[in-house]
Amino acid sequence: MNTANDLVARGAQRHKQGKVQEAEGLYRRALKLNPNHPDAHNLLSVALRARGAVAEALAASTRAVALAPGHPLMLANHGAALAEAGQLPEAITAMQQCLALAPGDATTWRNLGQALAAAGRPADAVGPLTTATQLAPAMAEAWLALAHAQRESGNAFAARAPAARALELSGRDKGMAEQARFLLAALGEAETPDRAPAAYVRQLFDTFAPRFDAELEGKLDYRTPALLAEALLAAGIPAEGVLDVLDLGCGTGLSGVALAPFARRLEGVDLSPRMLEAARARNLYAALHEMDLLAFLPRKPAAWDIIAAADVLNYLGDLAPVLAAMRAALRPGGTIAFSLETGEAVPFALGEGMRYRHNPAHVLGLAEAAGLNLLAQTPVTLRQERGQPVAGALLLLRC
Numbered sequence: 122m123n124t125a126n127d128l129v130a131r132g133a134q135r136h137k138q139g140k141v142q143e144a145e146g147l148y149r150r151a152l153k154l155n156p157n158h159p160d161a162h163n164l165l166s167v168a169l170r171a172r173g174a175v176a177e178a179l180a181a182s183t184r185a186v187a188l189a190p191g192h193p194l195m196l197a198n199h200g201a202a203l204a205e206a207g208q209l210p211e212a213i214t215a216m217q218q219c220l221a222l223a224p225g226d227a228t229t230w231r232n233l234g235q236a237l238a239a240a241g242r243p244a245d246a247v248g249p250l251t252t253a254t255q256l257a258p259a260m261a262e263a264w265l266a267l268a269h270a271q272r273e274s275g276n277a278f279a280a281r282a283p284a285a286r287a288l289e290l291s292g293r294d295k296g297m298a299e300q301a302r303f304l305l306a307a308l309g310e311a312e313t314p315d316r317a318p319a320a321y322v323r324q325l326f327d328t329f330a331p332r333f334d335a336e337l338e339g340k341l342d343y344r345t346p347a348l349l350a351e352a353l354l355a356a357g358i359p360a361e362g363v364l365d366v367l368d369l370g371c372g373t374g375l376s377g378v379a380l381a382p383f384a385r386r387l388e389g390v391d392l393s394p395r396m397l398e399a400a401r402a403r404n405l406y407a408a409l410h411e412m413d414l415l416a417f418l419p420r421k422p423a424a425w426d427i428i429a430a431a432d433v434l435n436y437l438g439d440l441a442p443v444l445a446a447m448r449a450a451l452r453p454g455g456t457i458a459f460s461l462e463t464g465e466a467v468p469f470a471l472g473e474g475m476r477y478r479h480n481p482a483h484v485l486g487l488a489e490a491a492g493l494n495l496l497a498q499t500p501v502t503l504r505q506e507r508g509q510p511v512a513g514a515l516l517l518l519r520c
């Protein structure tokens with residue numbers, strides 16, 4: 122006969138073999154027999170988190186810690202589920218409680234560091250991440266997170282060695298190698314690639330999503346969407362809700378809010394599912410697409426009256442492919458509107474902030490080659506970064 126314990130043990134075995142779906146089924150059967158089985162709730166939460174069912178995972182981990190208070194493993198998993206759900210202060214507390222009981226848990230030290238960094242406290246993340254690398258010297262992700270925390274707390278020099286270590290340890294993990302190389306490039310220690318790795322952008326904005334709006338509109342004084350809308354109006358484009366508008370890199374939809382008055386139909390594209398979730402909640406977009414913008418643009422040729430990219434092209438280095446793709450997706454007489462972070466270097470430079478800067482004159486040359494003409498160019502301050510204004514430009518182009 123199958124007892125709840127048997128089912129949980131079999132589930133854990135399947136789980137270890139990577140058969141997560143089967144494991145989930147076994148945990149659920151165990152919970153039918155014993156709805157108060159803490160291990161079943163705990164392991165179910167881990168399985169749910171693995172397939173991105175964030176809210177359900179959190180409900181299961183909450184149940185597990187309620188049934189087995191003070192259990193370090195359950196606190197660790199609960200902390201991870203809270204972090205996934207963007208509840209960072211609660212995640213940090215759960216992880217700290219876990220580590221007080223189980224100070225040798227390298228994964229939770231890493232998760233704690235990542236949660237602190239995600240909460241905008243990179244300097245506080247350095248200690249936990251250093252501990253993680255000491256306890257698990259082969260954990261590439263902890264080295265990479267440590268390098269980012271050092272860089273974000275203004276210590277670029279100290280970021281170099283952990284970034285190099287992450288690259289050495291990446292082995293067959295191509296995504297990890299690409300991310301470590303990208304960071305090393307931003308630190309001036311490797312060749313600059315043509316674009317930011319998609320996995321890096323996705324992870325960055327998934328992590329940032331819960332505090333994106335408050336941070337950008339609050340302390341970073343982010344005005345790019347409003348400035349782009351002003352530039353469109355000044356160029357004589359009517360805000361009368363009659364145009365088909367594509368918001369590239371729509372994020373949480375701050376740009377959608379500014380573009381909506383122009384749109385009969387507004388669609389958004391973004392790499393980050395978490396940013397898209399927030400955008401969806403605004404009920405502004407007729408459709409949202411979780412895709413790389415370069416893959417999305419060719420899907421609908423000559424379809425858009427406005428293609429906008431607010432604070433997005435700074436994640437691409439070589440702008441020739443995106444300009445050509447935007448040109449092909451534009452309806453005759455349509456307008457392309459985007460912001461750039463500006464610099465002198467040609468063709469582009471990657472800053473320590475891990476974003477690309479472009480020289481507007483060079484970009485205009487690329488635009489011309491793609492069959493686009495300048496409609497308007499405005500120098501602007503895009504936002505603040507570490508108390509300093511970020512210099513940029515708004516470009517409006519037409520075919």
Ligand SMILES: C[S@@+](CC[C@H](N)C(=O)[O-])C[C@H]1O[C@@H](n2cnc3c(N)ncnc32)[C@H](O)[C@@H]1O
Pocket residue numbers: 322323326345346369370371372373374375376390391392393396412413414415430431432433436
């Ligand atoms: C700084 S946010 C700006 C979001 C929004 N446009 C706004 O103004 O608030 C940049 C967004 O671009 C997205 N992004 C960057 N590169 C992308 C790419 N290649 N394809 C799709 N989305 C991308 C990121 O995921 C992120 O949500």
